Amino acid sequence: MKHQITLTVNGAEQRLAVDSQRTLLEVIRDDLKLFGARESCGMSLCGACTVLVDDLPVSSCSYFAARANGRAITTIEGLGSPGALHPVQQAFLDHGAFQCSYCTPGMILTAVCLLRENPSPRAEEVKEFMAGNLCRCAAYPDILRAVMAAAG
Amino acid sequence: MDAGVIGKDVHRVEGLDKVTGRVEFVDNIELPGMLHGMMLRSNVPHGRIVHIDTSRARQLPGVHAVLTGDDLLAMPIDPFTGPAFKDQAPLAIGKVRYVGDPLAAVAAVDRDTAEAALDLIDVEIEELPAVFDVNAAMEPGAPLICERLVPARTFADLIELLGGDDVPATSNACFQYKLRRGNVEEGLRQSDRVFAHTFSNPPSQHADLEYHCSIAQWGATDRLQVWSATQSPSYVRIMLANMFHLPESRVRVVVSYLGGGFGSKLYTKLEPLAAILARSTGRPVKVRLTRKEEFFTITKHGLTAHLTTGVSRDGRILARDSQIRWDTGAYADIGPRVTHKSGYTSAGPYDIPNVRIDSFSVFTNKPPAGAFRGFGIMQVCWAYESQMDIIAKEMGWDPVEFRLNNVLREGDTQATGSIVHSLGLAESIQAVADAIGWEKTAPIPYQAVQPANGPLRKARGKGIACSMKAVITPSISAATVLMHSDGSVSVLSSAVEMGQGSDTLLSQIAAEELGVRMDDISITHPDTDVTPYDLITAGSRTTFHMGNAVRLAAADVRSQLWPTAAEMLNADAVDLTASNGRVWARSAPDRSLTFGQLIMSRFGARAGTITGHGLFETHHGETDMQTGQSDNVTAHWMCGATSAEVEVDVETGHVHILNLVTAVDVGKAINPFACRQQISGASLQGTGPALYEEMVFDAGQLTNPSFVDYKIPSLLDLPDNMEPLIVEDPHPDGPHGAKGIGEAGIFAIAPAIANAVADAVGARIPDLPITPEKVLNAIEEAERHGNRR
Numbered sequence: 001m002k003h004q005i006t007l008t009v010n011g012a013e014q015r016l017a018v019d020s021q022r023t024l025l026e027v028i029r030d031d032l033k034l035f036g037a038r039e040s041c042g043m044s045l046c047g048a049c050t051v052l053v054d055d056l057p058v059s060s061c062s063y064f065a066a067r068a069n070g071r072a073i074t075t076i077e078g079l080g081s082p083g084a085l086h087p088v089q090q091a092f093l094d095h096g097a098f099q100c101s102y103c104t105p106g107m108i109l110t111a112v113c114l115l116r117e118n119p120s121p122r123a124e125e126v127k128e129f130m131a132g133n134l135c136r137c138a139a140y141p142d143i144l145r146a147v148m149a150a151a152g
Numbered sequence: 153m154d155a156g157v158i159g160k161d162v163h164r165v166e167g168l169d170k171v172t173g174r175v176e177f178v179d180n181i182e183l184p185g186m187l188h189g190m191m192l193r194s195n196v197p198h199g200r201i202v203h204i205d206t207s208r209a210r211q212l213p214g215v216h217a218v219l220t221g222d223d224l225l226a227m228p229i230d231p232f233t234g235p236a237f238k239d240q241a242p243l244a245i246g247k248v249r250y251v252g253d254p255l256a257a258v259a260a261v262d263r264d265t266a267e268a269a270l271d272l273i274d275v276e277i278e279e280l281p282a283v284f285d286v287n288a289a290m291e292p293g294a295p296l297i298c299e300r301l302v303p304a305r306t307f308a309d310l311i312e313l314l315g316g317d318d319v320p321a322t323s324n325a326c327f328q329y330k331l332r333r334g335n336v337e338e339g340l341r342q343s344d345r346v347f348a349h350t351f352s353n354p355p356s357q358h359a360d361l362e363y364h365c366s367i368a369q370w371g372a373t374d375r376l377q378v379w380s381a382t383q384s385p386s387y388v389r390i391m392l393a394n395m396f397h398l399p400e401s402r403v404r405v406v407v408s409y410l411g412g413g414f415g416s417k418l419y420t421k422l423e424p425l426a427a428i429l430a431r432s433t434g435r436p437v438k439v440r441l442t443r444k445e446e447f448f449t450i451t452k453h454g455l456t457a458h459l460t461t462g463v464s465r466d467g468r469i470l471a472r473d474s475q476i477r478w479d480t481g482a483y484a485d486i487g488p489r490v491t492h493k494s495g496y497t498s499a500g501p502y503d504i505p506n507v508r509i510d511s512f513s514v515f516t517n518k519p520p521a522g523a524f525r526g527f528g529i530m531q532v533c534w535a536y537e538s539q540m541d542i543i544a545k546e547m548g549w550d551p552v553e554f555r556l557n558n559v560l561r562e563g564d565t566q567a568t569g570s571i572v573h574s575l576g577l578a579e580s581i582q583a584v585a586d587a588i589g590w591e592k593t594a595p596i597p598y599q600a601v602q603p604a605n606g607p608l609r610k611a612r613g614k615g616i617a618c619s620m621k622a623v624i625t626p627s628i629s630a631a632t633v634l635m636h637s638d639g640s641v642s643v644l645s646s647a648v649e650m651g652q653g654s655d656t657l658l659s660q661i662a663a664e665e666l667g668v669r670m671d672d673i674s675i676t677h678p679d680t681d682v683t684p685y686d687l688i689t690a691g692s693r694t695t696f697h698m699g700n701a702v703r704l705a706a707a708d709v710r711s712q713l714w715p716t717a718a719e720m721l722n723a724d725a726v727d728l729t730a731s732n733g734r735v736w737a738r739s740a741p742d743r744s745l746t747f748g749q750l751i752m753s754r755f756g757a758r759a760g761t762i763t764g765h766g767l768f769e770t771h772h773g774e775t776d777m778q779t780g781q782s783d784n785v786t787a788h789w790m791c792g793a794t795s796a797e798v799e800v801d802v803e804t805g806h807v808h809i810l811n812l813v814t815a816v817d818v819g820k821a822i823n824p825f826a827c828r829q830q831i832s833g834a835s836l837q838g839t840g841p842a843l844y845e846e847m848v849f850d851a852g853q854l855t856n857p858s859f860v861d862y863k864i865p866s867l868l869d870l871p872d873n874m875e876p877l878i879v880e881d882p883h884p885d886g887p888h889g890a891k892g893i894g895e896a897g898i899f900a901i902a903p904a905i906a907n908a909v910a911d912a913v914g915a916r917i918p919d920l921p922i923t924p925e926k927v928l929n930a931i932e933e934a935e936r937h938g939n940r941r
Contacts, residue, residue, distance in 0.1 A: 036173025
């Protein structure tokens with residue numbers, strides 16, 4: 001079954017016809033050609049496909065696109081650009097908080113949400129909040145430093 | 153020359169692209185008319201393929217091709233590939249050898265259609281007896297998994313296979329590494345105490361976050377183009393050229409960024425199947441895996457090691473016998489290299505006069521095992537460093553002192569007969585011992601974290617371990633450096649940026665050699681049409697080998713421009729130097745030229761390219777095949793040491809890492825931040841297989857092929873404190889003295905943790921991972937024997 005949906009993606013309205021089974025990740029990558037969200041487990045366990053839906057982080061690999069109807073989606077592409085980085089992106093850059101960067105967009109978007117909810121988290125709170133974002137290169141110490149620095 | 157960037161914490165050259173999510177991974181690429189390929193996999197561990205009926209699948213609208221192993225045999229191709237033996241076809245031919253072995257493939261307009269088509273394929277398989285354990289697989293009469301061994305002869309370091317013939321296999325052991333030094337029997341006889349133990353590692357998985365993905369497209373004139381997430385573009389090109397009987401010049405392999413590799417994306421993986429499907433359909437085809445399929449594609453070897461070690465009362469190791477069996481799964485992949493490379497040091501990084509090593513690569517009906525960060529060193533280190541502490545404890549020796557008494561040092565003869573140079577191992581051991589506050593008392597005072605009232609719940613202990621590895625030798629890296637008409641520079645290299653920071657490192661080396669700014673350098677990623685041969689991006693090779701090749705290529709550019717510069721500056725060429733993109737004579741520093749001005753003068757216009765070539769080769773000495781003795785087995789040694797402090801919950805068996813310190817001898821830290829990040833990342837990655845990562849099989853069926861049941865370290869698994877330490881023992885052949893560092897940080901993590909657990913609760917776990925259940929059982933065992941401290 002096809003659903004007519006309207007999403008606001010990175011500030012721009014998108015009207016799409018999607019199958020019931022289609023995930024938000026598939027729509028973002030295949031239809032909208034935004035490749036910052038990436039699949040790595042397909043079960044919402046790794047965080048690589050994280051995007052913000054109405055400012056909350058969701059695993060877009062396990063989130064039906066139809067469910068996002070009427071909502072505002074933010075992907076890494078909408079967060080900041082090379083000339084105007086978001087403070088969290090700048091902190092990740094300054095602290096070298098990535099290696100291969102496959103997980104980086106998900107990490108950054110999750111951190112953005114954390115800092116909105118809790119502007120000065122303790123290290124333990126950062127770890128708890130971001131435990132669902134995996135980094136196999138294990139750049140975790142740098143990631144933790146970057147998030148703490150972004151919190152100021 | 154001087155760009156002032158060597159030894160500096162230079163930021164990643166691709167950093168902006170990475171924090172904005174703009175780096176390209178292969179799965180981002182879509183070509184017009186592209187189809188999607190997917191595979192049907194065996195659900196039995198060993199069986200003869202009786203019949204595969206693809207007729208229903210072919211009729212499904214949107215399906216362009218359905219292929220089986222029989223179809224491959226009917227094509228004018230050589231379907232078999234493999235880096236050691238040509239034993240694996242993209243689709244099983246004749247029989248399946250493990251649960252997950254691909255036996256049919258579909259190319260369809262989208263993944264949903266391809267998946268639906270897979271469900272319509274009917275398979276009839278006659279099951280054969282299967283074997284899953286390496287020891288059982290080596291028993292006479294065990295089911296034979298691979299019937300014929302055809303050496304691939306593609307890698308010069310696999311010397312045992314170079315002269316090997318195509319032979320019918322008589323056992324499941326496909327490869328043996330053999331080393332004999334001194335007389336082990338005599339050495340054990342002369343020893344005051346002899347210790348014999350068996351240790352094991354289970355198979356585990358790389359779990360690099362980016363899935364394997366390859367896209368193939370054929371041109372009208374028999375020209376094959378492949379985009380692939382591979383660590384070995386040069387090798388993939390050669391294999392595809394062989395497969396399709398094409399000149400290498402007609403096969404182009406392009407690699408963008410990799411979302412991690414750790415050895416999983418080496419040699420051919422999905423490229424042959426993508427190319428075959430593309431040829432069959434006349435359309436570009438993308439094949440990418442799912443997380444579950446990653447577990448069926450390549451694994452880290454399981455191992456069992458039986459070590460017999462003799463020591464003298466004064467703290468010397470006199471003899472060691474290492475009997476090792478590697479579970480290479482159903483196809484050899486690079487199992488023989490893992491066996492071979494780790495074979496050199498399977499007796500540990502120690503000066504031992506009498507050594508015997510027999511190490512076998514053994515087929516079982518499990519997913520193929522291949523390269524994983526360290527090429528087997530993690531597994532052998534687990535065995536010998538666990539035993540070192542058992543010996544130290546039994547003999548009443550301090551584990552650090554015992555190691556320092558025996559560790560190889562400059563000028564010592566290693567077990568292979570090669571003389572050791574530039575091995576900062578003793579310094580690494582000392583560095584991690586100092587950093588963790590090791591006290592020279594044996595045994596270390598027991599520290600209990602005891603509640604004011606009630607029984608003991610948590611115990612603390614410290615452990616140490618160390619290791620060394622030979623870099624793959626012989627090997628080849630080549631690079632091209634182009635200087636354009638404005639003086640900016642392109643570095644053309646087949647080194648793959650998979651997260652380790654090679655783009656930044658190679659930029660630093662090129663900038664320094666030419667005296668240009670970092671911003672003037674651009675890295676051209678692997679494209680076998682333009683980037684020259686590189687063996688593989690693995691084995692901690694890139695800094696040492698590609699670093700040297702880029703340095704030579706940059707020097708070649710300079711040497712071509714220096715006559716012009718000497719003329720223009722009216723100076724002697726030897727007096728010239730450059731920095732910050734300007735060239736001048738040391739004797740007359742007030743007058744300088746930009747590289748752009750030099751090229752303008754050289755060509756008379758803003759035109760032309762200066763092309764520099766760099767070729768770096770390493771060679772090994774002759775090896776006696778009966779004893780493994782050689783005067784030179786490796787271009788350089790790499791090494792590292794780890795100390796760990798843990799807290800063990802005596803009631804739950806949970807191990808918490810309080811402090812994890814790893815030192816690696818990097819030779820010279822070209823980028824100290826990047827070095828520490830590699831050491832830290834390797835250390836943390838090593839905590840997974842140490843404490844919980846394990847592929848669990850039930851009668852050949854993998855029971856945990858997902859991140860639900862196969863856990864990898866998260867932020868919550870960070871030790872309370874971590875210290876990556878840099879040791880610098882420069883290598884005369886390394887660029888600026890640098891050596892490879894990507895692997896050494898992971899070698900000794902598991903035994904350091906196990907040794908700390910043993911120190912805390914007197915319990916020894918010989919079989920990884922160190923799960924709470926095993927810890928509780930070991931505590932109970934230790935209490936029975938009165939070992940609990």
